[in-house]
Amino acid sequence: MSLTVDRLLAHPALGLRRIVDNPSARDIAIEWVSSSDLADPTPFLARDQVLLTTGSQFLAEEGADARRPGINGTRTGPALSTDYASYVHRLADAGVAALGYGTDVVHPGLPDALVSACEAEGLLLFEVPYRTAFIAVIRTAADALAAAAGERQAWAMNAQRAISFAALRPNPQREIFVELARLLHRPVLLYSAPGPSLARFGPPIDPPAEVGAEAAALLDRGQRAAATLETPAGTVSLQTVGRREDLRAVLAIVGPAPDPAEQSVITNVVALTGLALEQGRGLRRGRRALRSGALEALLDARPSLTRLVLQHIHEALPPEPVRVAIWHPGHGAGNPLLRELDERAQTTPGWCFFATRGREIIVILPADDAAERLAELGTARGLSGGLSEPLGYPALEQGIDQARRALAADPHSPGLTTFSAVGGRGIAELLCTDVVRDRARELLAPLEAHDASHGTELIPALRSWLEHNGQWDPAARELGIHRHTLRARITLIERLADSPLDSMEARTNFWLALRA
Incomplete structure (x- = not known):
């Protein structure tokens, strides 16, 4: 329990008597009790302190060597004179909680001018009787403050225990x-x-x-x-x-x-x-790994296995028909979106299904209100994405391809680009036949095998590097790696594919293979 002005004044052994009251000061938690007869003690005081004084600072000087007889046989030396009003005003401005005046030391009783000044400033004033030494008031306050600090420490320990149990x-x-x-x-x-x-x-x-x-x-x-x-x-x-x-x-x-x-x-x-x-975070990483495996099972025409996996993590596939959305954010930029998708999938099973492939974020939503649900994803608004046409799960690979093409048409503008807005544009789409896809799989197979066996990310590195026209710095920034690391990955790709990437023909082959 903190020491307040009221508790200090109520201590029976001290015999303190309230002279000027201030209701707003009664419950102020006292920081300390000090004593001073300086004309201006405020530079040495902190807020919410109680100040004790005998009033010698109010004596007018009577010459350099003058001595005024005191009360009860004491004598006082010369002091800097000050008036009561300015003295009390300074104390109030400094945030002093209360003023204690020691009576019958240099002045019989309490000076009327001091009482009037405290009433005008709203400063709580109390009398310290002659029999009560200032050190007794200070020691009482110090003991109470130490006890209060001990109580707060005990409260903190009990509170820490309660929080730990919670x-x-x-x-x-x-x-x-x-x-x-x-x-x-x-x-x-x-x-x-x-x-x-x-x-x-x-x-x-x-x-x-x-x-x-x-x-x-x-x-x-x-x-x-x-x-x-x-x-x-x-x-x-x-x-x-x-x-x-x-x-x-x-x-x-x-x-x-x-x-x-x-x-x-x-x-x-x-x-x-x-x-x-x-x-x-560890649980989310585990769930994301399971979802990535579930996506591969879905693409391998094993939807029952996908549903079983999702059932064990309390999620579900959205009902058909569905639409596929794809984002390919830079390093770290997709973390907020992944967290939001994870919360959506966990709190509302079937709201969406999502998984990651390299740096791609693939989301499957019910076709009827896919656009509305995507608009609710606040973390996706600043990212560029692509959206497929409505389709069933047997055509999921086609939906992913549509979403990728839509994203590739406008990869830098925030928001979703739909496949219907870009489908059929460009020669590259016309070249994506079954024969081309087979050749693309052959060309990329060594890279995909290396990624699978060594945990590397050669395919994302190649895609980003080609999308940035072979520029090292922009591609490295998007991937979140150093440009020298990217150079090493491209060199490894050239060695695995047995094809240097220093010509337009070679780069075009790989670019078309990635799009196919």
Whole structure:
């Protein structure tokens, strides 16, 4: 329990008496109790301190060596004179919580001018009787502050234990934030990417719009950060959750700024949530690997196997007819889209099916409302993609090919390009016969075999390099690798295919093979 002005004044052994009251100061948590007879002690004081004085600074000088007789046989030396009004005004401006005046030391009783000045400034004034030494008041305050600090440390330890137990319950992320709101007795808000979507815990509150805007800005920035907002609902403290460049949420707590004990608990919550997210990231990687295998089974005309695999991860194939969407984002640019697709597939089985092939993101959606569902994917708006015509699963390979051609027609403009808008354009499409596809498979077979056996990404490297007209730097940036690494991969491709890529004919052959 913190030491307030009221608790200090109520201590029976001190005999302190309230002279000028200020209701707003009664519950101020005292930082410390100091004593000073300086005419201006404010440079040495912090906010929310209690100041004790005997009033010698109010004595007028009577000559350089003058001595004024004091009260109760004491004598006082010369002091810098000051008036009561300016003295009290300085204390109020400095945020002093209360002023204690030691009576019968240099002045019998309390000076009326001091009482009037405290009433004018709204500064709480209390009397320290002659029998009570200032050190006794200071020691009492120090003991109370130490006890309060011990109580907060014990609270923090118990709170950490409660948070840890919450992390062991089903749905640990939700339980952690429910427990945090209970411990803090404050509204706790969680803005989750993408969106961000809002989850509320603890006392009900309708958060101001600027809190959501600040949370979105922190997520877009991609850096771990904290911020404080002053809103009509009160002070809001925000803190990002997740790793740098992979932020998952922003935690917002409404109420006064957390004290050190509360901040330690909040830090623990962020750490535990980050750990849960790391575990979730491993699960997502596992699910994505299963989906990639399920896609290959679907292309191999084994839809029953695909449905069985998806059933085990609580997902489902969308009903036919379907449309295929493809994105080919640069290194790291597709991570937010993959997270959103994962959440959609997990929360609403059959909403979509998606998988990755190299750096391609392939999404299958019901044909009836594919465009509407794709519009709901906020993370896809800044990416270039292609969309096929409606088709059934037996023609899925054709749908993937259509989506690739649509993307290739406009690979740099944000948004989806439909195959119907570009189909039939260009000579390359006319050349994609069965004979050409067979030759393309022969040409690319050594590269695909090497990728499969060594875990390399030669096919994506070749595609990106050719799409950037053989320019090393733009292609390397898109792939997220160094240009020397890309040069090494192209050299390996030339060796495996036994074909140098320094001529237009060779590059055209591989470009057509990739499109076929």
